[in-house]
Amino acid sequence: MSDPNRINAENLHAGYDTQAIVKSISCSFGPGTFTGIIGPNGSGKTTLLRAFSRAIPSSGILELDGKDVRDYTPAELGMALGFVPQDEPRPFAYTVMQVVLMARYARTSRFAALLPADYDRCHRALAETGITDLAARSIRTLSGGEWQRVLIARALAQDTSVLLLDEPTSHLDLAHQSDILMLMRNLAASGATIIGVFHDLNLAALYCDRLIMIKNGQMVADGTPAQVLTPEKIRNVYGADVVTSCHPATGRTFLMPVKTTNGNGSHLKSLNVLVVSGGGSGAGLLHFLAGRGLSLSAGILATTDTDYLTAQALEIPCIPVLPFSQIPAHELEKQKAMLAGADRVILSAHPVGAGNLPVLLALHDVDPARIIIHLPEGREFTSYDFTKGTAATAYQDLCAAGAACTSTYDGILRLLLPNLNGDENHETRNTN
Secondary structure (H helix, E strand, C coil): CCCCCCEEEEEEEEECCCEEEEEEEECCCCCCCCEEEEECCCCHHHHHEEEEEEEHCCCCEEEECCCCCCHHHHHHHHHHHHEECCCCCCCCCHHHHHHHHHHHHHHHHCCCCCCCCHHHHHHHHHHHHHCHHHCCHHHCCCCCCHHHHHHHCCCCHCCCCCCECCCCCCCCCHHHHHHHHHHHHHHHCCCEEEEEECCCCCHHHHHEEECEEEEEEEEEEEEHHHHCCCCHHHHHHHHHCCEEECCCCCEEEEEECCCCCCCCHHHHHEEEEEECCCCCCCCHHHHHHCCCCCEEEECEECCCCEEEEEEEEEECCCCCCCCCCCCCHHHHHHHHHHHHHHCCCEEEECCECCHHHHHHHHHCCCCHHHHEECCCCCCCCCEEECCCCCHHHHHHHHHCCEEEEEEEHHHHHHHHHHCCCCHHHHHCCCCC
């Protein structure tokens, strides 16, 4: 029985001169798949792809359709595997069509002329990549994005079952990125084996069905985008903090970077900050504060609330409660314990009804000097009151007792770090 994998690598090592870049990688790729290879700069992504294509020497097992890739003649390899580099020199003024036609020579005898079918396939490749109108143009006159599509068209014209692409969209605009990657997905759906190197993780997650993550020349993760693109793995491999979510339109995993700690972060790291919010009022605020080095908590939140989903995504501790129901007494006690342990409490003005009124009223037992109220510009506390005046009065009483009030996120930072601009008291405003 033949090996179902198109490419099979075991204990693969590859590099340049005496420097080993790819170290002991084992993986395989079957038909009908679109795999993205991801990793930080210098991790070995391109080296691995070039090893697969036999562009650089390698050691270990490397098989293409069950045969050692090193045993292929150049013509045999050209009929089995296509490779799209990041770029390629353009020393001669060939036309676009001439470059694409070069893909067909592996399928002809040494001195034979190309057949009409060869020209038809190349015209189709031009159409597939949207460059039919460039067929007669000199490649020296092309932009980077146009040249990249020519290289892709040439690989398509080879009609191979395996296609390797090294950052295939790095020079393309948004529309052409989508067109090319959808083309790759369709080829995979038709049975081809597509392997691409990606820097853009969201593009890789959107179009690939499998991701391989490389760090320091070694494979550290292999699986679906949802399995590979976790905040922990991104932090460990890229040194970046991200939030992952499921895109509502595509159902695919996507990443949102969390702002790294700025110059003021070192002054904020020791602060324990509790954000009291609800009704979606705290989602943006939690994102804003998450990268500032603060020790954040989010208190009581209904499990259907956007603020709760944001806290979960950002791994911010909170107290989940069922929506549209009375808050249990023991959960209110947890909230009071959080209030007691917080250095500062940020109250994001939010809709208050009978169900969540106890959360607001619990703030009256907190030293008002520790409270910062975020009230957006143009809003009044009465607009958040669904308790016939009780909630508005509670908000206003906190201000009257000395809680600071600001309409901006930057104002919150200034109040958390009063010596930043020497204007601690400038944020307090009349909210009656």
